[in-house]
Amino acid sequence: MKQLLILGCGWLGEELARRYQSKGWQVWATTTQEEKYHRLKSDGIFAYIHNFDEEGTLDLPLEVRFDAVITSVPASQKNESEVLEARFSRIFQSLCSIAYDQHYFLSSVGVYPDLDADFDELYPDETAMNPKLRLAEKKMLSLPATSVFRLGGLFGKQRIFAKYFQGKVVSSGDQPANFVHLDDVLGMLEGSIARHIPSGLYNVVCPEHPSKKEVILKSAEKYMFEYPSSFEPQASFQKRVSGKKLTDLLDYTFKYPSPLDF
Template identity: 50%
Template sequence: MKILILGCGWIGEALANRLMSEGHEVYATTTNSEKYQRLQAAGIFAIKANFDEPIDQSDFPSHIDFVLNSLPAVKRLDWSVLTARFEAARALLKQLVYRKHIFLSSVGVYPDRDGDFTEETILDARDNKLLAAEVCMQGLPHTIVYRLGGLFGGQRIFAKYFQDKVCTTGAQCTNFIHQTDVLNLIQLGFLNQLSGSCYNLVTPESSSKKEVILASAAKYGFRPPVAFDDQECFQKHVSSHKIRQVLDYTFVYPSPLDF
């Protein structure tokens, strides 16, 4: 297989290395010189490309099997920058021949309030930059959107970020996912027929953030927060039932307490 990864971040690089180990041909874009060298050293066809600047299409293969698109649509971006970034990506992909395109979005597309959220939840498009990026990418053929929960695994350990701090979100429920399950679901998504155009990727089981912090602190030897002060207590629960049902997938890490 020939795979193109746009925006080779933490998930993209892990996928690139896995696919390389399986004997596939991988192309990946980055704006980072150090990562460019690291990708090349791993045998990956690295492409220096910043989608906020003009793109040289000749750097890209014209025919590929699959595209993983993890260009970020972070909230701090100005609308003009975000629009230009994803229009540039869409213009590039329109010129390429591919079988399937998976765009990595986030469960941050759902509002931070009490509620149960599925792919069928009607969203307010006002000031929702993640949703705007999704809509832009869904204008391309053969496109699937994966809305990822909070990403953990490897050196990304939840307790690490709360050592000696006051945690104000401990009462909230988690919407997390382990890197291993993300990689598995990307590969399965490439190779299997998916009936929908959008899927949530979060663990089937949820815990409070406080429980996960304390469990990961004990497991990996991090100091716990100095205090839990529950100021932000909304219960936003995102369901991954749809992707589990469509792909008949059993999570390797079904609970964030397993991370």
């Protein structure tokens, strides 16, 4: 039986866990939430309550070799660098103690600077990139067989962009949307695990980049949310992130090529 380990089983992780469980894989997962712990266990997932911000050993089974590990613990901007360093050092130590074939760390396209530019994985200016996200990425990339997936803004199911702007003034409407749908992230993770893609950096983002204003208006109309009170553009940088590298590698066809389709 194949084995999947998910560190930080959040919204995406839980969807992934159930998808692989349906394939007949044995799934292991950590969460910080007691309610989710009981829900995962009741569904036959080997669950642990574990917080990587706290001291303590994660007692993963040393006799199991995991076919794939997904680390979905965030490098939050609200945390100090010292907190993030400790968090990812503990994750690093946990992964050093087990055997696995592939490891994927879920990062964000927010690592790229907010500039008028098109970005891909070869972007060279380390000093311009988000230091907290890069701290986490570098720590994870120091592990063997690791790929970093830089996700676009993640939407799908009940996570709808227009929901967050009802009756509000929108200042970012002129910016391009570097988004991706949950189903496409799951599809590209599945394809990557199945093909054992080479380790490295990969952007995971829709090929189309309509303006955020267009996405808000379209999703508000589709899901019957209140429109924003107004659009007052500020900081209208034209930042577009390309996910072509991974799409081409997997020969992947997006279910939702544009955020207007979400």
